Amino acid sequence: MNESTQSIIRETVQASVEGRIHFGQVIGQLVTAGVESxxxxxxxxxxxxxxxxxxxxxxxxxxxxxxxxxxxxxxxxQAAIRGSQRGEVRYPEFKRLSSEAGCIGYTVWIAGRHVSYFGRRGETHVEKFPD
Structure with missing residues (x-):
């Protein structure tokens, strides 16, 4: 992976974990970097x-x-997701809220325009990107 792509990804991560950008901006920057998921x-x-x-x-x-x-x-x-979609919940708070909801992680499918969230026992919740 070239340094420019790595730089875009790392800068996007930093801005997200600091709560400076919202999910839509994260996706836009990762698309620019060529990230598929x-x-x-x-x-x-x-x-x-x-x-x-x-x-x-x-x-x-x-x-x-x-x-x-x-x-x-x-x-x-879903409440945490909706708050994020409205721009009221940024990533630092989202990680806390989703962890409290039993989420152990998620996969963002940029090309597929949805996110799959996972629980400890294989539970899943699929959330489509808002239009």
Whole structure:
């Protein structure tokens, strides 16, 4: 992966974890970098970015100091998602809220325009990108 692509991804991650940009801006910048999808793993504190040619970039993910809930609460997760979509919830708070809802991570399918969220027992919630 070339340095320019890595730089765009790393700068986007930094702006997101600091709460300076919202989800739509994250997606726009990652599209510019050529990212096809990414996997955020709350338990491993990692995000892996995937390019269409198979190249990947693994970036550390700073997580709040809380225990991820044992039970997956899709309604609480959807509330956090809706807050994010309205621009009221930025990524630092989203990580906390989604962890409290039992989310252990998610995959953003940029090309497929949806996000798959996961719980500890294989539960999933699929959220389509808003139009």
């Amino acid at each position: 990414y996997l955020a793993d709350y338990r491993a504190h990692r995000i892996v970015y995937y390019l269409p040619d198979g190249q990947t970039l693994d970036v550390p993910l700073d997580m709040p100091d809380i225990v991820i809930a044992d039970n997956f609460d899709a309604h609480a997760l």
